[in-house]
Amino acid sequence: MTTLGAVRRRLFGIPSAEAVFSRPGFAPEAWERFAPVATSLMEGYHAALEDPGLPALASRLDAVEPSLQGFAYEGAGMGLAALDAVAPWRRRLDAFVAGPGARHVYPVYVGAGLAYARLRRTPESRLAHLDPLLGWVTADGYGFHEAFFKRRRYVERHAVPTRLTEYGRRFFDQGVGRALWFSSGGVVDRVTGLVxxxxxxxxxxxxxxxxxxxxxxxxxxxxxxxxxxxxxxxxxxxxxxxxxxxxxxxxxxxxxxxxxxxxxxxxxxxxxxxxxxxxxxxxxxxxxxxxxxxxxxxxxxxxxxxxxxxxxxxxx
Incomplete structure (x- = not known):
């Protein structure tokens, strides 16, 4: 890892995936069943922060077990979108989607939505820069993040994101639904009760x-x-x-x-x-x-x- 990569990870990194799954409201089954999903996403996120150069990044992501690679690419999308927010002239996310991330464009855009939520940017404000069809997926990632990390507001109090359009809120809710599945550990009665x-x-x-x-x-x-x-x-x-x-x-x-x-x-x-x-x-x-x-x-x-x-x- 380069010195700059270490600085980026220190500034933007997430210390522990397991700690996230241990917060109030998460079912014990969540980490038991989805630890590989969470760790793969974190691997992709931190890989993008440490070395966003496309060949090196793609090599790290493709080393992840194939069934989990989509989550690693999602994490990379999150990391690249975060770096683009700091240095927007680099357009790393666009280059990634046009290159090694093309086959994983859906999870990459979901990851970008995660970054937009962390940075308090609305995904719809970025649509003009994204694929004209799949760009909406960023609002799904945005909703997942808010339900996962701001559970009290968006899951317990059922808050509606006022900064999104009516259509954007539909994708937001799709992301919330995904978050309910993972945070509930796939326990069906728990998911059903929350919905x-x-x-x-x-x-x-x-x-x-x-x-x-x-x-x-x-x-x-x-x-x-x-x-x-x-x-x-x-x-x-x-x-x-x-x-x-x-x-x-x-x-x-x-x-x-x-x-x-x-x-x-x-x-x-x-x-x-x-x-x-x-x-x-x-x-x-x-x-x-x-x-x-x-x-x-x-x-x-x-x-x-x-x-x-x-x-x-x-x-x-």
Whole structure:
């Protein structure tokens, strides 16, 4: 590590992932089940701080176990976005997404959203600099951070982020849903109880985050996933979309995981490969110019794609 890298880590680093998971409100199962996820993210974050040079950074990230590489790239996105805030003329995040981070663009942008939250910057103010379709994912990372690190305000008191637009708040809630899954250690009754405490109009996006987190991060068996589905059956389209998005992200990154396939079979009634196909098909011919955000059109098409696959008369 260079002297400058050591300084950056001292200024921006996070001392202990386990300490974060030990704070009030986190289930004991959270660290037991998701320690590899947390440590991989921290590895990517600190790698970016210590040496943001793209070849060296990519080498460190690719050394992480394949099923966990997405979390390492998420951490790198967080680190690079933080460095760009200090030296915006460097545009490290853009170069990373255009280069070695291209296959992991979804988690990289989630990580950037984490950084924006830590730096008190709204993700929507950065959209013009990001991919026109996937840039919205930064608001998901923003929501995850706030629910994870400001739990009392955003989970217990159900605060609404006033600095985001109405549409940005939907992605914020997806990030909150992901945070609920990880901080609850995938304990289904705990997750369900927390989601129930939010206003009903927020539930769909919260459950989409649960679907995404449970499919991408795993942590539980088939029985637990079927329990999620049983308790949130009204939101099966959102659970399916979240799981399918995880499968699509793993496809383009080339790091499939058995737990992602399992979640797709439960929530989507399809394999991970079939679910990723639905996501890819939904992205075809999206309008270049639209009053409605292109990402929202994509999300709705994904849900409709799974609805079309279900035989008539089958419950949603």
């Amino acid at each position: 129930a405490g939010f206003r009903p109009e927020r539930h769909a996006d919260l459950w989409s985050g649960v679907g995404l987190a449970s499919a991408y991060g795993g942590g539980v068996d088939e029985a637990a996933l079927r329990s999620v589905l049983a308790q949130a059956r009204a939101f099966r389209p959102q659970l399916a979309r979240g799981a399918a998005t995880a499968a699509w992200g793993r496809r383009i990154a080339g790091n499939p995981a058995a737990h992602t396939d399992l979640a797709c079979r439960v929530f989507c009634e399809a394999s991970a490969a079939e679910a990723a196909d639905v996501v890819e098909e939904a992205a075809r011919d999206l309008p270049v110019i639209s009053v409605e955000p292109r990402y929202e059109i994509w999300r709705r098409r994904i849900e409709d794609g799974f609805a079309a696959r279900r035989p008539a008369g089958r419950p949603r």
